[in-house]
Amino acid sequence: MLHWTDSHCHLDAPEFDADRPDVVARARAAGVVRQLLPAIDLDSCRAIAELAAGDPSLLPAFGLHPMYLDRHDDAALASLAAWCRQHRPVAIGECGLDFFVDGLDADRQRVVFRAQVELAVELDLPLVLHARRAVDEVIATLRRYRPKGGVVHSFSGSEQQASQLHTLGFALGIGGPITYDRAQRLRRVVRNMPITQLLLETDAPDQPCACKRGQRHEPADLTAVVSVVTALREISAEVLSAETEANFDRIFPATH
Numbered sequence: 001m002l003h004w005t006d007s008h009c010h011l012d013a014p015e016f017d018a019d020r021p022d023v024v025a026r027a028r029a030a031g032v033v034r035q036l037l038p039a040i041d042l043d044s045c046r047a048i049a050e051l052a053a054g055d056p057s058l059l060p061a062f063g064l065h066p067m068y069l070d071r072h073d074d075a076a077l078a079s080l081a082a083w084c085r086q087h088r089p090v091a092i093g094e095c096g097l098d099f100f101v102d103g104l105d106a107d108r109q110r111v112v113f114r115a116q117v118e119l120a121v122e123l124d125l126p127l128v129l130h131a132r133r134a135v136d137e138v139i140a141t142l143r144r145y146r147p148k149g150g151v152v153h154s155f156s157g158s159e160q161q162a163s164q165l166h167t168l169g170f171a172l173g174i175g176g177p178i179t180y181d182r183a184q185r186l187r188r189v190v191r192n193m194p195i196t197q198l199l200l201e202t203d204a205p206d207q208p209c210a211c212k213r214g215q216r217h218e219p220a221d222l223t224a225v226v227s228v229v230t231a232l233r234e235i236s237a238e239v240l241s242a243e244t245e246a247n248f249d250r251i252f253p254a255t256h
Helices: 020-029 042-053 066-071 074-086 106-123 135-145 159-167 184-192 219-233 237-251
Strands: 004-006 032-038 058-062 091-098 127-132 150-152 170-174 198-200
Touching (some): 004 219, 020 032, 020 219, 032 042, 032 091, 032 219, 042 058, 042 074, 066 106, 074 106, 091 106, 091 135, 106 127, 106 135, 127 135, 159 170, 170 184, 184 219, 198 219, 198 237, 219 237
Parallel strands (some): 032 058, 058 091, 127 150, 150 170, 170 198
16 A cells, blocks of 8 residues: 655544544555644644654644634743743644735734744744745745745645745645646646655645535545646656655654
8 A cells, every 4th residue: 555644634623523533544544644733723732742642643743823813922932932842843833824814913923923933943843834825925934034944735826936935945735625626726836846845735624625525624535635646747646655755754854
């Protein structure tokens, strides 16, 4: 069986409370042998640490998500830094900027994001980034601070932005959106990007594949993403597995 890594999965989400062990078992049966679990707030950091402590194939990333800005005061930033120093994760995140959701204070987002980039630089850790309608500003921030790299999860930008991120050492996380026929720009990016920049993800329980529209997304559904990406790039699943697993190990060296 081929091996895959789900580079972005919110396994701690309440949608999985009723059957989390079964979800993990189905992922393993589908060949998804590892999952990177990014936190969204301090409670999520603690939940993910507990999950990862019981299963070495569940890989913790600790961070403060921009969509939950009301939870991220200065005390939360200080607590995150202390938590990461004590319980060293494989990455900092999910963090970033979201200029799509109405009502989020852009200036406060910048403060919270920059603090986490600085933490990643201090701890020499990669970043798991959220960038929605904010890719150019995220790129500018990365150029300023020069972290060691990471991944822009659920990338939805242009080929030019993808190229700039590649120069900065950032992979692109590709998941459920690629399975929709309307995602023509994203499909062009995936077809043409260097394969060394490619990571696969589900963002489960969110962003379901086209075949599970309106349903809960699971890490086992990564195989639907695989089918589309192999067709777009005209490569075998064996090649895609070898390349994306090597990419993940290179970008997140603490995982192996």
